[in-house]
Amino acid sequence: MTSGQTETYVLMEMLTKRAVVNVRLALVAHAQRWRLHHAHVILDEDAPLTERAWRYSTAAFLERRLPGPTVAALLRGDEQDIHDLHVVSPGPPSSAFSYRLHGHEEWGQVITPWPRTEWTVSRDTDTPQPGNSLLVGDGPSFLNFDQALSAFLYRLPHDGRASRSDLWRFVLSQRAGWFKQITIRHDLLTAVVDGEALDGAVLELSWAAGNRTHSVVGTGPYTFELPLGLPPDSLLMLRRNDQWLDWRNFPTPTYGRARDASVVWEQPGPELELLLANGEGQHLECKQQVPEGESRKKMLKTIAAFASQDGGTILIGIRDDLQVVGLPEGENVDTQVMKVVNMIRDNVEPAPPYEPRVIDHDGKKVLVVEVAGGGQMYAYRNGQRSDFYVRVGPNTVPARHHEITAGFRQSPTAPML
Structure with a gap:
């Protein structure tokens, strides 16, 4: 994600030039008038x-299609x-925060x-x-304003x-070119490119030791052979000259973060080896069973720490010596998954970005909880208290005051739909 600031008059000019825009307004009654609480504007x-x-x-x-000049006013x-x-x-602000996101990137509960x-x-x-107070009237009933919003x-x-x-x-789609789907096998990467203006576009796969490129001649699949597998920290870029159209990054380890739904991994066999290669550390913690x-409190604190920083993975079904033992066979796998989902829901605030999934390794099932970095601080709820944690190497430790403050400063004050 790239970010910066835009003068408000630029947004006003964009609105004025558009015949209509889609607008969702949340309004609060105040002093015999309706005061704007939040406006979401689709510029497409x-x-x-x-x-x-x-x-x-x-x-x-209200959700309405309004004249652009009306919204500018x-x-x-x-x-x-x-x-x-x-x-x-309120009167016009001097500037707005701007953010540019790649395809399939979740931000403020929105993915495109x-x-x-x-x-x-x-x-x-x-x-x-x-x-x-309760909202009862000409619309669905809600317990409070936040639920309705x-x-x-x-x-x-x-x-x-x-x-x-x-x-x-304000949201403006960039449909010149994007990755519709990326499939990664042990020896081949296939990127399906779509878009409305692909003339002159180049597809590039780069890594620490080099890069390879394809000229893009239209929509469809493009392939890169991977004789040694996908290099660590690879970057797949769709660009035109020095401007990117879309991109994906594949950090090390290949597995261990909540993943982009547009990326399909077809690498049978070595998944756990990739995760366990360097042992427990900054982004990995193992548990023998749910x-x-x-031990439950420790895992939940670690999940909060992963989400507060740059993500990580919990593996359940792995002994302390990193031997794969699998989930206990005496209990239904779905039941064990729901136990973890429920404990995260009840004890980590706000709801962290994570994906639970079960993988099969030599006939043994392992529960993988992939936690993405949430771009804000997440708390472990300890009774009536909310405690914050960070990951330091293989250890989860209480966050210090300056770390909590820094986390809230970079929390998306603007970035939520």
Whole structure:
């Protein structure tokens, strides 16, 4: 992800030039008017839209296709009448945070097949906040505003990431070229390229000791032979001159992070060997079975630490000496997976980005919990307390004050849909 700042007038010009844009608005009743709490704007003029209007006594949620100049005026701070509601917005901010993401990259609960650029404008700290009362009215009923916001924006149950701290979010798809699917075998990488403007594009696979390229002549599959397997820390890039269109990075170890759904791994056999090659460490911890008691607490603290930093993997079914023993055969595998899922849900806040899956190794089943770095701090809930942890080599230790502070500073104040 690349980031920077964009002057607000640039966004206003983009809006003014568009006949229509898709907008989702979350509004809060305040002083006989409707004050903007969050606006999500899709700048693609052909994006699909389902018009919705949920209205309650204290809040309203609207999804509408609006003229670009109307949205520009609202961003500028001009009051607007939208769906029979008089909407007010704070005055124009000087700049917006900008982010450019590659295809299939999750950020703020949004994933798109193609790359996209997003701009966010933070909400002032003195902005009136919505209450926590029940929402009952012309729309689905909700326990509180945050639940309604999560359902309206994502159609998902509420978690901590749905409590938006940004006033505006703009999304513009970049469909010039992207990776539709990447398949990695032990001796071959196949990238299926799609896009609307691929003229002059080049496909490049680079690593520490060299690189190889393909000229892109249109949509379809392109292959790279891997006689020695995929080199560590490889970068697959779709670019035109010095501008990237899409990319994927394959860090070492090849396995051990929550993975991109567009990347298919077809490497039978060596998966556990790759993970266990260097033993337990910064990004790997092993358990012989689904833990209980103090071992359970240690695993949950480690998951919180992985998510708070740059990710890692828990392997369940591996002895301390790194021998593969597999999950206990006396208990259903799905039941053991659900035990882990439930303990993560009940004890790590907010919900961390992770993927549980079961792999078969020589007839023995191993539960792999791949935790992605979440770009913010995640806490292990210890009774009424929330404790923060980091990973130092193979150890999980309490985070120090400056580490917690730094983690919250880089938390996506803007980056959440």
